[in-house]
Amino acid sequence: xxxxxxxxxxxxxxxxxxxxxxxxxxxxxxxxxxxxxxxxxxxxxxxxxxxxxxxxxxxxxxxxxxxxxxxxxxxxxxxxxxxxxxxxxxxxxxxxxxxxxxxxxxxxxxxxxxxxxxxxxxxxxxxxxxxxxxxxxxxxxxxxxxxxxxxxxxxxxxxxxxxxxxxxxxxxxxxxxxxxxxxxxxxxxxxxxxxxxxxxxxxxxxxxxxxxxxxxxxxxxxxxxxxxxxxxxxxxxxxxxxxxxxxxxxxxx
Amino acid sequence: xxxxxxxxxxxxxxxxxxxxxxxxxxxxxxxxxxxxxxxxxxxxxxxxxxxxxxxxxxxxxxxxxxxxxxxxxxxxxxxxxxxxxxxxxxxxxxxxxxxxxxxxxxxxxxxxxxxxxxxxxxxxxxxxxxxxxxxxxxxxxxxxxxxxxxxxxxxxxxxxxxxxxxxxxxxxxxxxxxxxxxxxxxxxxxxxxxxxxxxxxxxxxxxxxxxx
Numbered sequence: 001x002x003x004x005x006x007x008x009x010x011x012x013x014x015x016x017x018x019x020x021x022x023x024x025x026x027x028x029x030x031x032x033x034x035x036x037x038x039x040x041x042x043x044x045x046x047x048x049x050x051x052x053x054x055x056x057x058x059x060x061x062x063x064x065x066x067x068x069x070x071x072x073x074x075x076x077x078x079x080x081x082x083x084x085x086x087x088x089x090x091x092x093x094x095x096x097x098x099x100x101x102x103x104x105x106x107x108x109x110x111x112x113x114x115x116x117x118x119x120x121x122x123x124x125x126x127x128x129x130x131x132x133x134x135x136x137x138x139x140x141x142x143x144x145x146x147x148x149x150x151x152x153x154x155x156x157x158x159x160x161x162x163x164x165x166x167x168x169x170x171x172x173x174x175x176x177x178x179x180x181x182x183x184x185x186x187x188x189x190x191x192x193x194x195x196x197x198x199x200x201x202x203x204x205x206x207x208x209x210x211x212x213x214x215x216x217x218x219x220x221x222x223x224x225x226x227x228x229x230x231x232x233x234x235x236x237x238x239x240x241x242x243x244x245x246x247x248x249x250x251x252x253x
Numbered sequence: 254x255x256x257x258x259x260x261x262x263x264x265x266x267x268x269x270x271x272x273x274x275x276x277x278x279x280x281x282x283x284x285x286x287x288x289x290x291x292x293x294x295x296x297x298x299x300x301x302x303x304x305x306x307x308x309x310x311x312x313x314x315x316x317x318x319x320x321x322x323x324x325x326x327x328x329x330x331x332x333x334x335x336x337x338x339x340x341x342x343x344x345x346x347x348x349x350x351x352x353x354x355x356x357x358x359x360x361x362x363x364x365x366x367x368x369x370x371x372x373x374x375x376x377x378x379x380x381x382x383x384x385x386x387x388x389x390x391x392x393x394x395x396x397x398x399x400x401x402x403x404x405x406x407x408x409x410x411x412x413x414x415x416x417x418x419x420x421x422x423x424x425x426x427x428x429x430x431x432x433x434x435x436x437x438x439x440x441x442x443x444x445x446x447x448x449x450x451x452x453x454x455x456x457x458x459x460x461x462x463x464x465x
Contacts, residue, residue: 002363002411003370003390040435045370074271076392076433093264098433121263121300123368123394166394167368195361197368220364250370250390252435 003250004214005045005221011052033068042235043252051081063095070096103128104142107149117164127165132173145173154193161194172202179205184217191218207241255279255293260307263299271432277446285315293449298331303343325423327445333426342397351424354400362412366396373417379406383444389437391429
């Protein structure tokens with residue numbers, strides 16, 4: 001049976017892993033390659049390197065960091081933040097990323113998803129959607145959650161999938177960094193609307209939150225950062241917790 | 254030396270890094286003539302079956318000639334699918350026809366594409382499965398899949414069973430990405446490299462002895 005994936009996110013700034021609360025107040029949390037190696041040993045299923053400040057500061061994803069991580073780890077590696085063009089995507093993939101995650105750039109020019117899918121395959125193209133509850137829907141924000149895009153998350157997810165995105169990285173801005181649990185309602189709404197996998201992100205604080213998002217939230221994968229970074233909970237403990245409760249997990253020796 | 258065929262279907266960086274990690278000597282042949290003295294061939298690939306159209310008549314002839322000459326071949330993902338007669342994904346594009354059968358779309362009972370780690374069940378012993386227990390997980394990402402036939406040595410189920418690993422003589426294939434499947438994936442690549450090394454040790458002309 002296909003396992004639900006546990007994905008560790010390394011929010012990287014200037015070559016160091018940081019983790020913000022609601023995208024602000026970044027605090028150092030270690031070197032990317034060191035953390036990546038630890039997670040791999042603990043049985044992490046996938047890694048995401050997110051250059052958190054790239055879009056705002058106009059920087060490209062950190063090729064050196066990607067290269068260092070990808071030369072030692074043989075699990076899927078996605079890179080996001082600052083991927084604005086076909087050339088940016090090519091640089092990340094050439095450095096060793098398997099997937100690139102597009103957010104603001106895809107909102108600005110949705111055809112970029114199609115272009116990249118045609119060149120690298122849909123499996124290499126993730127659309128990252130940052131959504132926030134407004135009135136009775138989920139509004140999509142661009143530029144690290146600072147700029148309303150005017151789009152609805154469910155509609156944008158459908159369009160992005162049609163245009164060639166192979167996976168959706170769905171972040172709840174309301175929950176990000178709060179450790180109060182994933183937004184299961186948002187995740188289920190998007191996951192039910194598309195056939196491509198949905199990675200839930202934002203709000204992981206306890207093991208139960210993962211159980212909730214894999215059941216009520218219908219997520220195919222769940223991503224977290226701070227819950228793993230400070231050794232509060234081992235990846236292995238989380239996976240055995242979920243396995244014991246009937247969630248299909250990849251078992252590693 | 255193992256030839257890693259680059260026909261523009263996706264990015265080869267990950268495959269190269271994994272082969273480097275197991276110290277397998279590989280190169281990317283610039284033209285079909287460069288296949289003349291290779292000891293093994295890997296056909297990687299991701300994406301649409303139509304991308305195999307980039308493997309033109311000269312490349313096809315060279316690949317089939319080398320395989321007929323006993324050179325072991327490993328197809329990865331789309332590369333496995335290319336070993337078969339063809340695919341519903343691109344009905345006009347023929348596969349290599351080394352394995353009988355046709356690649357079809359996975360039934361949409363579960364989410365398609367099939368993305369993530371799934372277990373592989375052994376159907377019969379294979380040189381590709383040395384050191385890999387039945388039930389081991391590998392990383393998949395695909396929508397189309399090859400049928401479970403006599404050439405299937407390990408199968409995986411996503412809505413329906415499909416061929417995860419195939420072996421027919423010295424022709425092998427993996428539907429998952431061994432280069433992204435951690436230790437188990439590297440073990441499968443090592444197994445292929447061992448087959449290549451065994452072929453090198455065998456007397457000239459005997460490499461085609463495998464059951465066909």
